[in-house]
Amino acid sequence: MRTNKISDEERKKAFKSIKKPEVIEKQKLSVRYHVEDFDVNDRPRRFLEAFAAILKHSNYRMALDHYSRVVSRCSLCATTCQIYQATGDPEDIPCRRSELLLNIYRRHFTLGGLLKGRITGSDYITDERIQEMADSFWNCTACRRCVLECPMGVDHGLITHLGRYILSEIGMAPRALVVSTREQLEGTSRNTSAVPVPALKDTLEFLEDDMFEEKNVKIKFPLDVENSDYVFFPAVSDFLMEAETLMGIAAVFTATGDSWTIGTGYFDGINYGLFYSDRILERVIKNVDGETKRLKGEKVLIGECGHASRTAKSFMPVFCGGEKALPVVSILEYTHKAWKEGRIKLDSNIVKEKVAYHDPCNFARNRWVVNQPREVLKSFCNNYVEMTPSGENNICCGGGGGTVSIDEIRPYRTTIGGKLKAEQIKKSGCEILVAPCANCKKQLRELVEDQGINCQVVGLHDLIYKAIIFDDSLVVKKEELSLDKKNETGEEEV
Amino acid sequence: MQSLLDFARGPLFRLCFAIMLLGLARILFLDIWAAYKAYKKTADRKMPWKLVLSRSWEWIFPVKRLSNNFQVYSVLSILFHIGLILVPVFLFAHIQLWKESVGISWPSLPYSWAFWLTISTIIFSVSLFMGRLVIKQARALSRKQDYLWLILLLIPFITGFVCANLNISPQSYQFFMLVHILSGELIFILIPFSKIAHCVLAPLSQVVSALAWKFPPETDDDICTTLNKKGAPV
Numbered sequence: 001m002r003t004n005k006i007s008d009e010e011r012k013k014a015f016k017s018i019k020k021p022e023v024i025e026k027q028k029l030s031v032r033y034h035v036e037d038f039d040v041n042d043r044p045r046r047f048l049e050a051f052a053a054i055l056k057h058s059n060y061r062m063a064l065d066h067y068s069r070v071v072s073r074c075s076l077c078a079t080t081c082q083i084y085q086a087t088g089d090p091e092d093i094p095c096r097r098s099e100l101l102l103n104i105y106r107r108h109f110t111l112g113g114l115l116k117g118r119i120t121g122s123d124y125i126t127d128e129r130i131q132e133m134a135d136s137f138w139n140c141t142a143c144r145r146c147v148l149e150c151p152m153g154v155d156h157g158l159i160t161h162l163g164r165y166i167l168s169e170i171g172m173a174p175r176a177l178v179v180s181t182r183e184q185l186e187g188t189s190r191n192t193s194a195v196p197v198p199a200l201k202d203t204l205e206f207l208e209d210d211m212f213e214e215k216n217v218k219i220k221f222p223l224d225v226e227n228s229d230y231v232f233f234p235a236v237s238d239f240l241m242e243a244e245t246l247m248g249i250a251a252v253f254t255a256t257g258d259s260w261t262i263g264t265g266y267f268d269g270i271n272y273g274l275f276y277s278d279r280i281l282e283r284v285i286k287n288v289d290g291e292t293k294r295l296k297g298e299k300v301l302i303g304e305c306g307h308a309s310r311t312a313k314s315f316m317p318v319f320c321g322g323e324k325a326l327p328v329v330s331i332l333e334y335t336h337k338a339w340k341e342g343r344i345k346l347d348s349n350i351v352k353e354k355v356a357y358h359d360p361c362n363f364a365r366n367r368w369v370v371n372q373p374r375e376v377l378k379s380f381c382n383n384y385v386e387m388t389p390s391g392e393n394n395i396c397c398g399g400g401g402g403t404v405s406i407d408e409i410r411p412y413r414t415t416i417g418g419k420l421k422a423e424q425i426k427k428s429g430c431e432i433l434v435a436p437c438a439n440c441k442k443q444l445r446e447l448v449e450d451q452g453i454n455c456q457v458v459g460l461h462d463l464i465y466k467a468i469i470f471d472d473s474l475v476v477k478k479e480e481l482s483l484d485k486k487n488e489t490g491e492e493e494v
Numbered sequence: 495m496q497s498l499l500d501f502a503r504g505p506l507f508r509l510c511f512a513i514m515l516l517g518l519a520r521i522l523f524l525d526i527w528a529a530y531k532a533y534k535k536t537a538d539r540k541m542p543w544k545l546v547l548s549r550s551w552e553w554i555f556p557v558k559r560l561s562n563n564f565q566v567y568s569v570l571s572i573l574f575h576i577g578l579i580l581v582p583v584f585l586f587a588h589i590q591l592w593k594e595s596v597g598i599s600w601p602s603l604p605y606s607w608a609f610w611l612t613i614s615t616i617i618f619s620v621s622l623f624m625g626r627l628v629i630k631q632a633r634a635l636s637r638k639q640d641y642l643w644l645i646l647l648l649i650p651f652i653t654g655f656v657c658a659n660l661n662i663s664p665q666s667y668q669f670f671m672l673v674h675i676l677s678g679e680l681i682f683i684l685i686p687f688s689k690i691a692h693c694v695l696a697p698l699s700q701v702v703s704a705l706a707w708k709f710p711p712e713t714d715d716d717i718c719t720t721l722n723k724k725g726a727p728v
Contacts, residue, residue, distance in 0.1 A: 053720040057713040059532035063706035066525055070692040070699060073640055074571070078631035079564040090634030151553055151571075152692055153699025158706055169721060182728040279714040280728065317538035319711045325538075366545060 001389060003420045005088040014415035018408050028127065029172065031135045033406045036178060038171025044125045048108055050169035055109065058278065060162055064105045067159070070152040071095065071102065077146035077156065082395060082420040083139060094146035094156040097136050100129065101163045134172050137163040138409075141417055142275065142401025143361040148393060160401070164276040176406045177272045181280055184268060190287070191236040191268035200267065203239055211247055217470050219247070219254045224295065225261035230329065231292040232262050233269035233312070234303025235438035242438065245304050248461025251468050252335050256343045260301060266291035269308035270438075271315075275402030281311065282319045288312060289320040300328045304459045306360030306437035307402075313368065332363070332436055332460065336372035339379065346380035346467040353456075355381040355463070356430035358421075358444065359394035360437035367392050373436060373460050380467045387428045395421050397435065399443025413443060414450035422451040436460040495668045502675045503591075510679035517686025518694050525695055529705055536708040546700045554697055567625055567632075570618050577615030578647065581608060582678075587658065612655045619648050639688065646684075649677035 017032050024030045028040045055061050077094040078084050084092040106113035107123040137160050144157035180192035204221040211219040253260050266287050273281025302309040309330045317325040338344050363369040370391045378384050398418025435441050444457040559568045586602040593599040623644040626632045653674035718724045
């Protein structure tokens with residue numbers, strides 16, 4: 001799928017900076033996202049120091065050496081990059097972006113590059129190059145679709161990740177992510193949305209009441225239940241913005257009868273470390289591990305969130321004990337399995353609209369969760385349409401790689417980042433777009449709003465909540481209800 | 495001229511071929527060694543072999559690429575690589591030289607195949623060169639060496655074709671043959687030190703990428719200590 005270049009007017013809108021000129025002047029950084037105050041002196045030296053420290057204590061050197069040797073600049077990656085297709089700027093070609101960092105690596109960290117640099121006096125790292133990287137690496141949505149297209153197998157997503165990591169070590173990371181992560185790791189609430197535990201409890205109680213009213217079933221959000229099969233970590237923003245997704249998940253567990261719980265010690269699946277720092281990534285994942293162990297849970301269950309699921313699935317074994325690490329299950333896998341085993345039943349007369357499924361990159365790119373949600377959806381949505389390309393080769397929502405959390409770049413995300421996705425949604429003609437990812441949902445809602453597309457964006461469990469059929473034994477009968485009420489009143493009187 | 499030709503075909507060829515082999519062995523060893531060290535450093539030893547092998551396979555035999563979204567360029571590139579690999583390795587005349595000097599031989603391409611593959615490789619090489627010049631994104635990415643490589647690879651193919659198929663004078667034949675051999679030897683020497691190293695390294699790329707995402711644990715402290723950041727807020 002291809003798209004046309006944006007118009008001059010759209011470009012102006014997308015790249016409009018909302019930063020004050022004096023801030024740009026002070027920070028020597030004209031990128032569109034806000035950063036916290038940082039030391040602007042001697043940036044090249046500090047960049048190299050951070051780069052060297054990371055190389056010393058990581059495995060990146062292996063990848064950089066390999067990529068430096070094989071990279072062929074064939075430009076095939078340009079054909080799949082939705083950012084390049086929208087801007088047409090050579091700077092946005094994934095291979096070109098990777099070269100920004102590879103050039104510095106070769107020049108400053110390889111013998112050949114050092115010699116060549118000495119002889120020709122070229123390719124030194126400068127403030128301008130750092131500036132260029134700070135811009136370029138955050139223009140990328142880290143969807144890693146280019147990885148599939150590179151004949152040399154260069155993982156441009158990994159290089160962008162490393163570039164952001166080094167920049168963050170010298171203070172050049174989007175403030176939106178840094179502040180949230182600080183609250184998550186060092187704040188009192190221990191989550192990125194700063195939701196206090198009492199507020200969490202209130203919200204969940206309210207949702208339980210709501211569900212009972214709607215379904216006549218006692219659907220619970222079990223809190224701090226030890227020895228549960230699953231300890232649940234959604235994107236914490238779901239507690240504020242995605243009530244129906246959570247209700248759907250609780251409904252599924254009520255139907256299956258499996259034990260699950262939410263820990264009040266730590267309940268945030270979000271891990272911005274994936275977007276800008278391996279150190280943060282490790283610290284956050286260890287919190288998830290710690291809370292599951294505190295509650296003596298058997299498995300880590302991640303809610304509808306692509307990056308949270310990938311970080312837990314991929315990095316729990318990396319940072320929390322290899323083969324001994326706790327197993328990680330995505331709620332999409334869990335629900336699919338339960339549906340396949342016949343433990344949840346869905347009414348196919350409820351959802352009548354045209355439904356399409358959007359693959360979150362972090363689920364689909366490595367072929368992890370692709371068919372499972374589709375099978376579930378097709379079983380009860382009679383008017384299901386497929387968007388192409390999809391699955392492993394899906395098109396990113398345009399807000400991946402943490403960019404969706406940076407509100408000041410919304411015009412960029414909905415004009416450039418999501419341009420191709422918007423065209424794909426329009427082409428499919430879907431009325432409901434299912435996106436089982438907190439980031440994708442936020443971005444897609446902003447995208448359809450800004451692009452004037454008439455389409456509702458929901459999570460998979462939002463629809464499941466609507467269509468789920470509970471076993472008669474779970475439905476509270478009218479007589480029991482009145483008895484319950486009487487008891488309640490009696491207790492109050494006492 | 496004859497003695498020069500003999501030198502180029504004899505000791506110089508052996509030297510250049512040895513440089514290529516040793517050079518490729520060196521980078522292959524370095525690559526595998528680095529991957530081994532990375533593997534030892536990470537706590538997660540479970541590799542996604544199914545994905546890695548399937549993606550590596552897709553690129554070693556890129557049949558799927560014929561239906562991608564940059565079709566002409568991809569098809570040209572694939573056909574170019576087929577000729578580039580098959581002709582030098584399976585040409586009857588080349589195998590004869592190996593047989594005479596080292597005593598080993600292997601099945602050769604039929605003459606007509608070699609003829610058409612040589613022509614097609616020349617045409618595709620020129621097409622790829624033009625592609626780099628004309629296609630906007632390819633031009634934006636191309637370095638000098640990307641153009642020079644296509645020219646350099648053309649030389650042995652053109653001169654080889656002239657020697658094998660055209661009725662030319664013995665002097666001209668010797669000249670073309672000398673250029674053919676020398677250009678081939680230059681390519682041999684450059685292979686391990688340039689992007690053409692992908693001929694041995696590219697099949698490992700998927701393994702390297704998969705392994706690269708398996709970060710070593712407990713680096714937080716080390717990096718903070720190195721950067722003098724211990725105790726600093728997130």
